[in-house]
Amino acid sequence: MIVNGVVLQPDPAGVLHWAEARLLAVADLHLGKGKAFARHGSLLPPHDTKATIRHLAEVVTRLEPECVVCLGDSFHDREAASELEQASLTALEDLVRGRDWIWIAGNHDPVPPAMLSGRSMETFTIGRLTFRHVPSCAMVAGEVSGHLHPSAVIAPKGTRIRRRCFASDGRRVILPAFGAYAGGLDVHERAFSGLFPAGFDVWLVGGKEMRRIPGDRLVRPAWIERDR
């Protein structure tokens, strides 16, 4: 994957690796989402936070980045950040410490978590890339963002496969959501319109290796209106 001239490695685990800069970007962890649902009466399994942190730790151990950029919505809501279990907090702090860890503010977590190390910022620019939570309407070359939870459907041999994905047109890239309970939004939905005026490619997450699939080979779910 090349974005604004920078060679990047989308990882099957759902993170974006910039090997040359030893930088790793990850979007939409939604830590504490299970508990947020419980607060509203749906007693979902409470293990999602632990699962997400563990998954992230595996990736960090494997890729050994010097810098980690969390692209916002790292915490599902304000309570989630302040009510993190001690074990999760410790596990997270173990990851954060010793690295340049950047918390980009998201719409779910505008206020950076006070008890965790790392830097908090709205946007972060390094070299030819700019990291932010919500993709901007105006075209910003080299923008790396999250927020939209992109997913895509392909139809090989009469089956349907739906996966979270990276979406990029070579100028910007939108990362898949990483959190265990973070769902997906099809790339044909209105929220993506205008972001890739000249078309885009996707990279599906969860397989053995990453392959680029042109956007025009995806299945457009029928519920998405064509006539806009």
Next chain:
Amino acid sequence: MAGFLFSLTDLAAACGNGLHTLYVAPLKALCVDMARNLGAVVDETGIAARVETRTGDTPQARRRRQRSDPPDILLTTPESVALLISWPEAGSIFGNLRVVVVDEIHELAGTKRGDQLALALTRLSALSPGHRRIGLSATVAEPVKLASYLDDGAGVMVVRADGGASPDITIMETGNRIPLAGHTARHAVPDIYRAIRDVGTALVFVNTRSQAERVFQDLWEINDDNLGIALHHGSLAREQRLKVESAMAEGSLRAVVATSTLDLGVDWGAVDLVVQIGAPKGVARMLQRIGRARHRMDEPSKALLVPANRFELLECQAVLDAIGEGVLDGAPRERGGIDVLAQHVLATAASGPFHPDTLYRDVIRAAPYESLERSLFDRIVDYVATGGYALVAYERFRRLTACDDGTLRIADEATARRFRMNAGTIVEDAKLKVRMKSGKVIGEVEEHFMLGLSPGETFAFAGEVWALIGIRQTDAIVTRARGGEPRVPIYGGGSFPPTTNVAGFLRKIMAEPDRRAVLPEDVREWLDFQAEFSVLPGVDDLLVETFPRADKVFLVAYPFEGRPAHQTLGMLMTRRMERMGAGPLGFVANDYALAIWSLRHVGDISALIDESLLLEDLDDWLAGSSLLKRSFRKVATVAGLIERQHPGYRKTGRQVTFSTDLIYDVLHRHEPDHVLLEAARKEAMDTLLETRRLEDMLVRVRGRILQRDLDTVSPLALPVMLEVGRQMVASSALDDLIEAFGGEP
């Protein structure tokens, strides 16, 4: 009506003392029908009793009034009963209850809806001890066993009514040869048409909604006499169905093509003939359908069976043999669902505080839960209270709170309200309304079928051909199409495997030449040729044939246990073949046979098929399979872990789909012993995989496997070989598929 004699006598003496009789039936239509009949009796006799129905269609205001001022006789469904007992006023509603009538009880016993009703009945016993229960059923093999479903400890008396004249059932003879495979019965459509023309009114039953659409189209294509032929199935809009039903009652129709929605004992006047297209799958089901064609007890019902292919013909003959010998189907599933019990615990709590000891004592009086262990019950209660997770994460968010006297009470009114909105045991796939541009709704169709259509493509629905314009929110917008071959809606569900009873008779036909004498000549020849070319298996044998074809080795087994069991068998056998180095490539199953193709011959088949199949690989395979995720979705919905998607609600704009698969993955990894995972496993094995049936088969055929290594495909193997090619894709192959799809690295 017999079930109401006691109630009417009682009510004639005194009425207006609150709810006297509760009538529960599996279908709304039955309640409406019964209300009409009862209303007539009440009017004629001058009994001042108030008779009302309560279903999903009952207006909100009347439902509210029924809670404060119940009628003398209430006719309703299991779902409505389960909701009624969840109100705080349940005690006053049911306090004077004298009689409970459960109609078509065999339809409910053994299903989740039956579990739900059985639990609700224990609640009614607690609220109104000593009331009388009456179960009604037309077709039962083991009435005593079924009766235990109603038993409240006081014992049950089984009353058998005289069956009247025996039914007159024949298999339709057509001039055409019966096809080897397929389900359309197109070869018989002209004969079916003539049969309809020759009688006053006919009911034409089919097994699936897509068959209904196709048969209806085919009949109209040759309807030169312009006979009034209508269509009736569960996906049609309510107004459409009601229109057909009332036209039928008025006698202005000559025939209705229908699925099981018309199965049950709703009475719409004179039916002269019942036509069953496709194999009837079970004796009870067949008798139920035939029962529709009878005017008087001393007159025989007339029915025509129309098999769509040769194995279906054998199955039809098997059903006739079973009816002729008076062997009815066995009793259904016995152990009640964990998810349904979770719902009942919350329903009980919503109506008032309860003590777990008392509730457990009540619950095990329900037949489906009589062997429920206290430890499992406690885990279910814990699940309802806190989610049932090992770490005590949600103490603050408890749905049930403990009081000093040991009772549990619901946390707040919001929890009770949410429960009432989400209660129910039927979890359906998402549906889209089929709507014309004018706004008129024609019916509903499964979302996944519509998502497979592109705008401009055509499909048959509600008896007409439509072109899809597009999908807006929850609607599929369509317009009438002319000409062209329509794609037919493929509805989920609707096809059942033959019962073990019918499968047994089918094997007898294979094994006993005398039974084959009545078969049509082309079918007899086919079986004779099989006997000569290979062998016809004995009653308890399992025939397995192998033969080479196109560089592969094919293996075809004939257990006759139905497609779900065969699919499970195919999955387990291919796993073992993999380990044996035979290089299995794929398999296909139908109701009668299983075909597996592989690179190499496995050698001795008895090493491949034995009881250890179910022990070795099942759990392991199940954990990674999408089947388990599917049943988890249902269990999690019924048990109230996730909220139902209500009709009319659709995520709009920028909302993300948060699927139960994500929850499943997390729970499976971090808490594999959770009670809902246990429930999902149990359900997948019982209902989707039919492992119990498979196990019985494996025990039966021990040491009785007939292996025939042939040079080419046998006559008996032809039907399943015609289905080869429509192979299923295993979930583990998904990654390979993505690669094969040709994405660039």
